[in-house]
Amino acid sequence: MHEYPITQRIIEIAQEYAVNNQAQDVKQINLVVGDYSGYVASSIDLYFGIIAEGSLCEHAKLNIERIVPKLKCNRCGELFTRQPYSFECPGCKGEGSPTDIGKEFYIKSIIV
Numbered sequence: 609m610h611e612y613p614i615t616q617r618i619i620e621i622a623q624e625y626a627v628n629n630q631a632q633d634v635k636q637i638n639l640v641v642g643d644y645s646g647y648v649a650s651s652i653d654l655y656f657g658i659i660a661e662g663s664l665c666e667h668a669k670l671n672i673e674r675i676v677p678k679l680k681c682n683r684c685g686e687l688f689t690r691q692p693y694s695f696e697c698p699g700c701k702g703e704g705s706p707t708d709i710g711k712e713f714y715i716k717s718i719i720v
Contacts, residue, residue, distance in 0.1 A: 611651035615659055618652070622718050623664045631720030634668040638716040642675040645713040649674055677710025 622634045641649045649672045656670045678687040679695060683702025687709065695704045 611647055612655050612659075614647060615652050615655040618715060619656070619660055619663055619665045621715060622668065625718045626664045626720045629720055632664075634665045634718060634720055636669045636671065636717075636719040637665070638671045638673065638718075640673045640675060640712050640714050640716050642677065642710040642712040644677045644710040647713055673716065675710050675712050678707055679704030680707050 618637065618639065622637050626632075626634050639652070641647055641652065653670060653672060656665075660666050660668065676689055679690050679697075680687055681697035681700060681702045681704050684697060684700040686697060686699050687707065688698055688704060690704065691698075696702075697704055
């Protein structure tokens with residue numbers, strides 16, 4: 609449910625951008641959402657269609673780029689995608705540690 613207010617804010621930001629650039633409407637919003645960001649991309653997409661009605665974003669296309677979380681191997685330094693029930697590096701079999709990759713959440717671009 610916390611996707612609703614963040615989706616509202618995304619629309620507000622896009623509308624402000626359109627107004628500041630003397631645009632009639634927003635054509636496209638490109639959003640980056642990491643799987644560990646705390647937000648569910650499909651919920652944002654669902655709410656976007658509902659909240660955008662009657663706004664400058666009503667006909668905008670919402671593109672969501674999902675970022676898969678990565679671990680960093682403590683032994684060889686490689687980044688890798690964690691397999692279920694394992695923190696093992698597929699290259700050297702060392703142990704991986706969490707990184708900030710996959711925690712991203714930002715508007716990449718707005719096209720008016």
